[in-house]
Amino acid sequence: MKEKVSIWVGNFESKDEFLNYTNNEYTEDGDSISSNFEKDFNLIYYDRDLVEKEWVSRSKNNIKDLLKGFSYVDQFIQRFKYTNCEKKFNAAILIYNMEYNAKERKVKFKSNELEFVGIYQYSIPIDDKW
Secondary structure, X not given: XXXXXXXXXXXXXXXXXXXXXXXOEEOOXXXXXXXXXXXHOOOOOOOHHHEEEEEEEEEEOOHHHHHOOOOOHHHHXXXXXXXXXXXXXXXXXXXXXXOOOOOOOEEEEOOEEEEEEEEEEEEOOOOOOO
């Protein structure tokens, strides 16, 4: 089964800055309040359970290295364009089963920056035992 993953990479001063930017808050009634990430990139309908994100303390100029360890990354990493970049990145967000329509490509938040880098395909193996 072919699926798509939307990928963002960026630079954040600290893990706290990254989490403050990406984490959702909730009202007393339990209603979700959109994160700054969702607001900045106009993300409304997607499954929040299908998000993987990571901040690392040492920035990397090879995004392939930054993405190591994410689910299904071995299926699309070869097609990734951003290998030896002039910029360094220390944060990544992957949203699986979502095709971002790229209204916004790059956003600055305080002294941090996040950039949409593309949509990639991956396959979910189907277990015939079920």
